[in-house]
Amino acid sequence: MGFDVGIVGKPSSGKTSFTNAACMTDFKVGSYPFTTIDANVGVTHVRTACACRDLGVEDDPKNSICIDGVRLVPVKLIDVAGLVPGAHSGRGMGNQFLDDLRQADVLIHIVDASGSLDSEGQEVSSGSHDPAEDVRFLEEELVEWMLGIVKKDWRRMTGRVRSEGAKLEELLLEKLSGLKITRGHILKAIRASELKSETVDKWTDDETRLFVKTLQAVSKPIIIAANKIDRPGAEENYERLKSEFPDYLVVPVTALAEKVLKDLDKKGTIKYIPGDDDFSILKEDDLGEGERTQLEKLREQILKKYGGTGVQNILNRAVFDYLKMITVYPVQDANSYQDGDGNVLPDVFLVPEGTTAKEFAGYIHTDLMESFIHGVDARTKMRISDKHVLKDRDVIKIVSAKGQK
Ligand SMILES: Nc1nc2c(ncn2[C@@H]2O[C@H](COP(=O)(O)OP(=O)(O)OP(=O)(O)O)[C@@H](O)[C@H]2O)c(=O)[nH]1
Ligand SMILES: [Mg+2]
Secondary structure, eight states, X not given: OOOEEEEEOSTTSSHHHHHHHHHTOOOOOOSSTTXXXXXXXXXXXXEEEOHHHHHTOOOOOSSSEEETTEEEEEEEEEEOOOOOTTGGGTOTTTTHHHHHTTTOSEEEEEEETTOOBOTTSOBOSTTOSOHHHHHHHHHHHHHHHHHHHHHTTHHHHXXXXXXXXXXXXXXXXXXXXXXXXXHHHHHHHHHHTTOOGGGGGGOOHHHHHHHHHHHHHHHSOEEEEEEOTTSTTHHXXXXXXXXXXXXXXXXXXXXXXXXXXXXHHHHTSEEXXXXXXXXXXXXXXXXXXXXXXXXXXXXXXXXXXXXXXXXXXXXXXXXXXXSOEEEEEEESBTTTTBOTTSOBSOOOEEEETTOBHHHHHHHHOHHHHHTEEXXXXXXXXXXXXXXXXXOTTEEEEEEETTOOO
């Protein structure tokens, strides 16, 4: 199972900087709008406590990384072109970037919290732009985009529901499946909007819009990165964003600081684990006087104050709080926690909360689900049935009729 996080926001808000910091990529960053045109795709990680620690074993991670008992699980980021008001009707880079977001499971909205860019990404004097406006217009654009897709062939579709008794959710599913929208998302959105699918031909424009807005919130929830938190005025705006949008998750972020720390860690100058609220200096001599002062400032004014640079924090919250994922470790030997090649706890999967043992087998391989016999909880060595609901950090062996994993 892969998870895709869409990185969205107006031009120059720091989307590519965030992606580079998270993925250690080198995509082009620039202080002028529309530096990014074609989407950049990178791989980063969410962090969780690794099962190796409580099992007391040394692990050999394959599909992920383990540093000092912290397991880093890969997720994909899609960094798209900047979005300007009216994009759905072709302004700026238009709709293309929206199409790049089809595969996203969750969106991180990179907001310039310093308020020094207008809604088109052009520099204005610091603090003169209200970032709350950006939050509103981005959602508006997404809803318009989805509405355009839903409304296509609307009359014919609603006619089929009325005269042929076709199911609205099935017709919508066909239209929207390319957007990673599931039947569950559609049903949830109809319910939450208090609408009836049988009478869809009588929905008013406002009701249809409400349904699409709910569908967007359910299928591609937005969380907000108050980026450039290191800049003057950003803290105030961050506080205001939190109080103006109590239903959103707003996380203070500095993509710039995260990149600095990771680069120094890569060089071996400091030790910094992404998401930590501190670092240690390993090679004092590699740092000039100015650099040391900058680093100390970063430690006090960012890491200590906000509990980290926010890059890792927002990714973790997107995957674990919003998408409600848990981590499960498949093994072939329930006693040694190894795969067939002797690797201890080689893989970890992100699966939705509520996943059963049999569904988990399906995530590993379709064959394994089809020939599923039972599972074994490697922590307790107990047999588990197909319907057994897995917990976070479970270590599971699947026993199937077609060989095992
Ligand atoms: N101070 C500070 N500057 C940042 C931060 N993140 C990005 N920047 C700067 O903001 C400018 C724009 O960064 P990009 O990452 O290219 O922004 P973008 O959103 O990808 O822009 P487009 O691709 O044009 O839409 C660059 O000058 C970055 O150095 C941050 O956390 N703090
Ligand atoms: Mg960019």
